[in-house]
Amino acid sequence: MAVLHPLSDEEVSAEALAVLTEIRAARQTDFINNFWRVLAHDPALLRATWDRLAVVMGPGTLDPMVKEMIYLAVSAANGCSYCVHSHTAAARAKGMTEAQHGELLSVIAMASQTNALANALQIPVDERFQAG
Amino acid sequence: MAVLHPLSDEEVSAEALAVLTEIRAARQTDFINNFWRVLAHDPALLRATWDRLAVVMGPGTLDPMVKEMIYLAVSAANGCSYCVHSHTAAARAKGMTEAQHGELLSVIAMASQTNALANALQIPVDERFQAG
Amino acid sequence: MAVLHPLSDEEVSAEALAVLTEIRAARQTDFINNFWRVLAHDPALLRATWDRLAVVMGPGTLDPMVKEMIYLAVSAANGCSYCVHSHTAAARAKGMTEAQHGELLSVIAMASQTNALANALQIPVDERFQAG
Amino acid sequence: MAVLHPLSDEEVSAEALAVLTEIRAARQTDFINNFWRVLAHDPALLRATWDRLAVVMGPGTLDPMVKEMIYLAVSAANGCSYCVHSHTAAARAKGMTEAQHGELLSVIAMASQTNALANALQIPVDERFQAG
Amino acid sequence: MAVLHPLSDEEVSAEALAVLTEIRAARQTDFINNFWRVLAHDPALLRATWDRLAVVMGPGTLDPMVKEMIYLAVSAANGCSYCVHSHTAAARAKGMTEAQHGELLSVIAMASQTNALANALQIPVDERFQAG
Amino acid sequence: MAVLHPLSDEEVSAEALAVLTEIRAARQTDFINNFWRVLAHDPALLRATWDRLAVVMGPGTLDPMVKEMIYLAVSAANGCSYCVHSHTAAARAKGMTEAQHGELLSVIAMASQTNALANALQIPVDERFQAG
Numbered sequence: 001m002a003v004l005h006p007l008s009d010e011e012v013s014a015e016a017l018a019v020l021t022e023i024r025a026a027r028q029t030d031f032i033n034n035f036w037r038v039l040a041h042d043p044a045l046l047r048a049t050w051d052r053l054a055v056v057m058g059p060g061t062l063d064p065m066v067k068e069m070i071y072l073a074v075s076a077a078n079g080c081s082y083c084v085h086s087h088t089a090a091a092r093a094k095g096m097t098e099a100q101h102g103e104l105l106s107v108i109a110m111a112s113q114t115n116a117l118a119n120a121l122q123i124p125v126d127e128r129f130q131a132g
Numbered sequence: 133m134a135v136l137h138p139l140s141d142e143e144v145s146a147e148a149l150a151v152l153t154e155i156r157a158a159r160q161t162d163f164i165n166n167f168w169r170v171l172a173h174d175p176a177l178l179r180a181t182w183d184r185l186a187v188v189m190g191p192g193t194l195d196p197m198v199k200e201m202i203y204l205a206v207s208a209a210n211g212c213s214y215c216v217h218s219h220t221a222a223a224r225a226k227g228m229t230e231a232q233h234g235e236l237l238s239v240i241a242m243a244s245q246t247n248a249l250a251n252a253l254q255i256p257v258d259e260r261f262q263a264g
Numbered sequence: 265m266a267v268l269h270p271l272s273d274e275e276v277s278a279e280a281l282a283v284l285t286e287i288r289a290a291r292q293t294d295f296i297n298n299f300w301r302v303l304a305h306d307p308a309l310l311r312a313t314w315d316r317l318a319v320v321m322g323p324g325t326l327d328p329m330v331k332e333m334i335y336l337a338v339s340a341a342n343g344c345s346y347c348v349h350s351h352t353a354a355a356r357a358k359g360m361t362e363a364q365h366g367e368l369l370s371v372i373a374m375a376s377q378t379n380a381l382a383n384a385l386q387i388p389v390d391e392r393f394q395a396g
Numbered sequence: 397m398a399v400l401h402p403l404s405d406e407e408v409s410a411e412a413l414a415v416l417t418e419i420r421a422a423r424q425t426d427f428i429n430n431f432w433r434v435l436a437h438d439p440a441l442l443r444a445t446w447d448r449l450a451v452v453m454g455p456g457t458l459d460p461m462v463k464e465m466i467y468l469a470v471s472a473a474n475g476c477s478y479c480v481h482s483h484t485a486a487a488r489a490k491g492m493t494e495a496q497h498g499e500l501l502s503v504i505a506m507a508s509q510t511n512a513l514a515n516a517l518q519i520p521v522d523e524r525f526q527a528g
Numbered sequence: 529m530a531v532l533h534p535l536s537d538e539e540v541s542a543e544a545l546a547v548l549t550e551i552r553a554a555r556q557t558d559f560i561n562n563f564w565r566v567l568a569h570d571p572a573l574l575r576a577t578w579d580r581l582a583v584v585m586g587p588g589t590l591d592p593m594v595k596e597m598i599y600l601a602v603s604a605a606n607g608c609s610y611c612v613h614s615h616t617a618a619a620r621a622k623g624m625t626e627a628q629h630g631e632l633l634s635v636i637a638m639a640s641q642t643n644a645l646a647n648a649l650q651i652p653v654d655e656r657f658q659a660g
Numbered sequence: 661m662a663v664l665h666p667l668s669d670e671e672v673s674a675e676a677l678a679v680l681t682e683i684r685a686a687r688q689t690d691f692i693n694n695f696w697r698v699l700a701h702d703p704a705l706l707r708a709t710w711d712r713l714a715v716v717m718g719p720g721t722l723d724p725m726v727k728e729m730i731y732l733a734v735s736a737a738n739g740c741s742y743c744v745h746s747h748t749a750a751a752r753a754k755g756m757t758e759a760q761h762g763e764l765l766s767v768i769a770m771a772s773q774t775n776a777l778a779n780a781l782q783i784p785v786d787e788r789f790q791a792g
Contacts, residue, residue, distance in 0.1 A: 002253065002254050002255060002256050002790065002791040003253055003254050003612065003613060003616040003789075003790075003791055004253055004791055005791040006255075006256070031260070033258045033261070034255050034256055034257070034258050035246070035249075035250060035255055038253050038255050039249065039253075041626065041630070042626075042629075042630035042633065042634075044630070045249075045630055045633060045634055045637075048634075048712060048715070049245070049246065049249070049637075052242060052708060052712070053242060053246070055708070056238045056239060056241075056242040057239070057242070060231075060235045061229065061231045061232045061235055062232055062235050062236070062239075066198050066201075067235075067239050069194075069198075069202060070201060070202055070205045070236065070239045070240070070243070071239055071242070071243045072384070073202045073205050073206050073209075073384075074205050074206070074208075074209045074239070074240055074243035074244060074247065074644075075243055075247055076206075076380060076383050076384035077205075077206045077209035077210055077380065077383075078209055078243075078244065078247040078248075078251075078607065079251075079383050079474065079475040079476070079607040080247040080250050080251055080607070081250075081257065081383075081386055082250040082251075082255045082256075082257055083243070083246060083247050083250050084383065084384060084385075084386050084399065085257045085258075085261035085262065085386060085399060086257075086258070086261055087243075088261070088399040089260070089261045097193065098437065098438075099192075099193045100193045100194055101438075102437070102438035102440070102441055103192045103193055103194050103199075104194070104202065105381060105384055105385070105438065105441060106188045106438075106441055106444075107188060107189070107194075107199050107202045107203055107206070108202070108206055108380050108381070108384050109188075109377040109378075109380050109381050109384075109441075109445075110184060110185060110188040110189070110203070110377070111202070111203045111206035111207055111210075111215070111219075111380075112206060112210065112376045112377050112379065112380035113181070113373040113374070113376050113377040113380075114167070114181065114185070114215060114373075115206065115207055115210040115212040115215050115376065116210075116340060116341065116372050116373050116375075116376035116377075116470075117167075117171065117177075117181070117369060117372070117373050118167060118212050118213075118214040118215050119210075119211075119212055119214075119340050119341075119343050119345075119348065120336070120337075120340035120348060120369055120372050120373075121134065121135055121136055121170050121171075121348075121369070122134050122135050122345055122348050122349060123134060123138075123166050123167055123170050123214045124134050124138070124166055124214075125166070125213065125214055125217045125218075126165045126166050126217075126218070128163070128221070129165070129217035129218055129220070129221045129663075130217065130662065130663075131662040131663055131664055131665040134526065134527040135348065135349060135352040135525075135526075135527055136527055137527040173362065173366070174362075174365075174366035174369065174370075176366070177366055177369060177370055177373075180370075180448065180451070181373070184444060184448070187444070204648070205648075206380075208644060208647050208648035209644065209647075210343065211343040211647050211738065211739040211740070212343065213647075213650055216647065216648060216649075216650050216663065217650060217663060220663040230701065230702075233702075234701070234702035234704070234705055237645060237648055237649070237702065237705060238702075238705055238708075240644050240645070240648050241641040241642075241644050241645050241648075241705075241709070242641070243644075244640045244641050244643065244644035245637040245638070245640050245641040245644075246637075247640065248604060248605065248636050248637050248639075248640035248641075248734075249633060249636070249637050251604050251605075251607050251609075251612065252600070252601075252604035252612060252633055252636050252637075253612075253633070254609055254612050254613060261399075262398065262399075263398040263399055263400055263401040266517065266518050266519060266520050266658065266659040267517055267518050267657075267658075267659055267744065267745060267748040268517055268659055269659040270519075270520070295524070297522045297525070298519050298520055298521070298522050299510070299513075299514060299519055302517050302519050303513065303517075305758065305762070306758075306761075306762035306765065306766075308762070309513075309762055309765060309766055309769075312580060312583070312766075313509070313510065313513070313769070316506065316576065316580070317506060317510070319576070320502045320503060320505075320506040321503075321506070324495075324499045325493065325495045325496045325499055326465075326496055326499050326500070326503075330462050330465075331499075331503050333462075333466060334465060334466055334469045334500065334503045334504070334507070335503055335506070335507045337466045337469050337470050337473075338469050338470070338472075338473045338503070338504055338507035338508060338511065338776075339507055339511055340470075341469075341470045341473035341474055342473055342507075342508065342511040342512075342515075342739065343515075343739040344510075344511035344514050344515055344739070345514075345521065346514040346515075346519045346520075346521055347507070347510060347511050347514050349521045349522075349525035349526065350521075350522070350525055351507075352525070353524070353525045361457065363456075363457045364457045364458055367456045367457050367458050367463075368458070368466065370452045371452060371453070371458075371463050371466045371467055371470075372466070372470055373452075374448060374449060374452040374453070374467070375466070375467045375470035375471055375474075375479070375483075376470060376474065377445070378431070378445065378449070378479060379470065379471055379474040379476040379479050380474075381431075381435065381441075381445070382431060382476050382477075382478040382479050383474075383475075383476055383478075385398065385399055385400055385434050385435075386398050386399050387398060387402075387430050387431055387434050387478045388398050388402070388430055388478075389430070389477065389478055389481045389482075390429045390430050390481075390482070392427070392485070393429070393481035393482055393484070393485045393531075394481065394530065394531075395530040395531055395532055395533040468780070469780075472776060472779050472780035473776065473779075475606065475607040475608070475779050477779075477782055480531065480779065480780060480781075480782050481531060481782060484531040494569065494570075497570075498569070498570035498572070498573055501570065501573060501777060501780055501781070502570075502573055502576075504776050504777070504780050505573075505577075505773040505774075505776050505777050505780075506773070507776075508772045508773050508775065508776035509769040509770070509772050509773040509776075510769075511772065512602075512736060512737065512768050512769050512771075512772035512773075513765060513768070513769050515736050515737075515739050515741075515744065516732070516733075516736035516744060516765055516768050516769075517744075517765070518741055518744050518745060530781065530782050530783060530784050531781055531782050532781055534783075534784070559788070561786045561789070562783050562784055562785070562786050563774070563777075563778060563783055566781050566783050567777065567781075573777075577773070577774065577777070580770060581770060581774070584766045584767060584769075584770040585767070585770070588759075588763045589757065589759045589760045589763050590729075590760055590763050590764070590767075594726050594729075595763075595767050597722075597726075597730060598729060598730055598733045598764065598767045598768070598771070599767055599770070599771045601730045601733050601734050601737075602733050602734070602736075602737045602767070602768055602771035602772060602775065603771055603775055604734075605733075605734045605737035605738055606737055606771075606772065606775040606776075606779075607779075608775035608778050608779055609778075609785065610778040610779075610783045610784075610785055611771070611774060611775050611778050613785045613786075613789035613790065614785075614786070614789055615771075616789070617788070617789045625721065627720075627721045628721045628722055631720045631721055631722050631727075632722070632730065634716045635716060635717070635722075635727050635730045635731055635734075636730070636734055637716075638712060638713060638716040638717070638731070639730070639731045639734035639735055639738075639743070639747075640734060640738065641709070642695070642709065642713070642740075642743060643734065643735055643738040643740035643743050644738075645695075645699065645705075645709070646695060646740050646741075646742040646743050647738075647739075647740055647742075649662065649663055649664055649698050649699075650662050650663050651662060651666075651694050651695055651698050651742045652662050652666070652694055652742075653694070653741065653742055653745045653746075654693045654694050654745075654746070656691070656749070657693070657745035657746055657748070657749045658745065
């Protein structure tokens with residue numbers, strides 16, 4: 001299913017192809033996943049999304065695998081099927097073991113249930129948790 | 133706001149007090165936040181929630197601070213005001229720096245926007261992302 | 265907080281007042297909660313919402329208290345603070361005991377965690393769960 | 397689609413098989429749905445999830461069918477495709493009629509629209525709905 | 529996948545067929561999409577949903593295409609796969625160009641990321657944004 | 661409530677102040693709302709968010725007021741209290757009338773209920789809604 005079909009290299013504009021080339025270089029693989037091939041229908045949106053992603057997921061104070069696990073956790077909470085698939089693959093590619101995956105799932109499940117309880121009970125925020 | 137008021141130590145049942153005592157021992161502080169004081173209205177739910185939390189957030193293959201950051205990311209995605217407050221405090225208590233917090237926020241924002249795009253475009257999952 | 269202030273009986277239009285009068289008669293109380301007083305800014309929306317609510321929450325095959333508990337469960341899952349407050353009150357008014365409230369919360373928490381796991385794992389739907 | 401394939405009885409660990417055996421006994425059927433077969437990749441998570449589910453969905457103050465309907469309502473609100481399928485089947489197995497299903501759907505739709513209105517208008521919670 | 533199969537014209541009740549006939553007349557096409565064919569299992573819910581939709585999406589102060597784009601934006605935010613597909617088609621049928629679609633997607637992505645940031649930071653609402 | 665307090669002009673870094681100055685110039689007002697004052701704790705995130713917002717909400721093929729209404733619709737669906745307040749104000753500043761606001765709310769409520777129904781029924785996507 002889709003509302004726009006993924007574009008092949010032959011179908012994209014020159015502007016979009018330039019982004020795909022950057023993705024290939026950054027990831028050191030010829031494979032381009034459907035997310036980018038669909039965004040290629042709008043080269044400006046493709047460019048802005050990739051440029052920001054490269055910065056956010058690039059070098060920083062957090063481990064790259066940890067960032068992928070956080071990305072995956074948000075994607076699961078948002079119920080994004082595509083993103084869960086792609087970021088599980090990305091986290092594995094960056095070293096996530098099966099044990100770490102299981103632990104991530106346990107934290108996601110735990111947070112989801114206490115989120116639901118706090119929302120269902122509308123628990124008042126403790127004063128000490130609030131910025132001064 | 134709340135639908136049940138947070139119970140004081142004097143108001144809780146013996147069963148609930150036993151859980152609060154365990155929380156104090158585990159966290160090495162006398163302070164008990166409202167989440168547990170509201171759950172104390174239902175001692176069995178309080179017990180089950182704390183017992184599971186202690187296991188999930190206890191020693192494992194992921195760093196405790198990383199687990200708190202994942203917990204915070206899920207809570208933000210689920211729009212849980214209470215949980216965002218309490219787990220930001222918990223992540224800081226476990227060493228999250230301001231720079232790491234900023235990086236976490238950037239990943240959450242990035243994931244949220246690509247989740248939205250993937251959902252809005254119903255992008256088909258690439259074959260290589262699917263379990264064999 | 266609000267983006268439109270709740271209207272008093274003196275401020276609403278005749279069209280809106282007619283709806284408030286119906287709500288008072290149906291609920292046998294003079295009290296009108298803020299939800300309706302804010303919707304009163306748009307009498308047509310107020311009318312359509314109340315008319316539908318009266319049908320949906322009126323006599324049927326499910327117990328009125330059960331319907332309020334389902335309403336509360338959906339409101340918690342959607343993170344609607346106002347609705348959690350008002351439908352907890354409504355469920356209690358229709359007889360929900362503290363024990364039933366605790367059991368409802370436990371089901372909400374359970375569902376939320378297995379929902380999160382199923383979404384995080386993108387579990388394939390079993391053939392026998394699908395309509396023929 | 398999936399990120400982990402459902403394990404057959406032959407593929408699961410002894411620890412996981414023990415849980416599957418308990419599920420079969422509790423449900424009095426040989427059939428094990430994919431949710432448990434995928435969780436079996438992490439026997440500790442499988443065990444904790446099943447143990448809690450058995451308590452929460454076991455005997456209590458609410459009718460078992462009502463609990464399944466609440467579970468289904470939360471799953472729909474959370475947009476969990478797998479859970480909607482499995483808990484619609486479970487509610488039917490516990491006696492939900494087509495008329496009750498229709499009424500459940502009507503309540504879910506009603507709650508979803510008033511949740512959206514309350515969130516879009518940020519309606520202030522009435523004082524009488526707040527815990528003293 | 530589905531939990532109820534879409535009913536053919538031959539399978540629906542007379543009450544439901546009357547609604548399908550109105551939909552055909554309003555849209556000037558013989559085609560009826562699955563949403564209505566599944567709702568036809570509950571003629572009263574089908575009737576109420578169609579009657580309200582006809583009013584809400586009918587003539588008003590906003591352009592019909594704009595209303596479809598808003599509908600699509602909400603559907604994407606709610607992660608509703610079916611609705612994203614059907615309302616993308618509807619917006620296109622009412623004139624949405626590829627450029628407008630791209631701009632809509634950009635706004636959805638932008639809102640999703642600032643929503644996530646505001647929720648993750650629990651930013652206090654400025655006084656001037658609150659109703660007097 | 662907040663997890664980081666809004667920074668005054670005196671507290672922000674030079675890098676952040678430059679962004680606030682751009683916001684003031686673009687909006688032709690001295691007022692800076694809390695969203696930007698909290699983001700100012702992370703000047704790089706503040707810069708990236710503002711730069712992208714300026715492009716997305718700048719001149720294009722959609723009317724500026726329409727874009728604000730779409731932004732508001734997404735914010736309501738995501739349950740973002742802050743964003744609902746700020747974008748209701750922004751839409752009004754760009755000309756949204758009370759009648760248009762009411763119509764927007766009606767579309768949001770309608771979409772939310774059909775989203776919930778489609779998710780609760782897992783309605784199969786019609787072939788003609790899928791990209792070729």
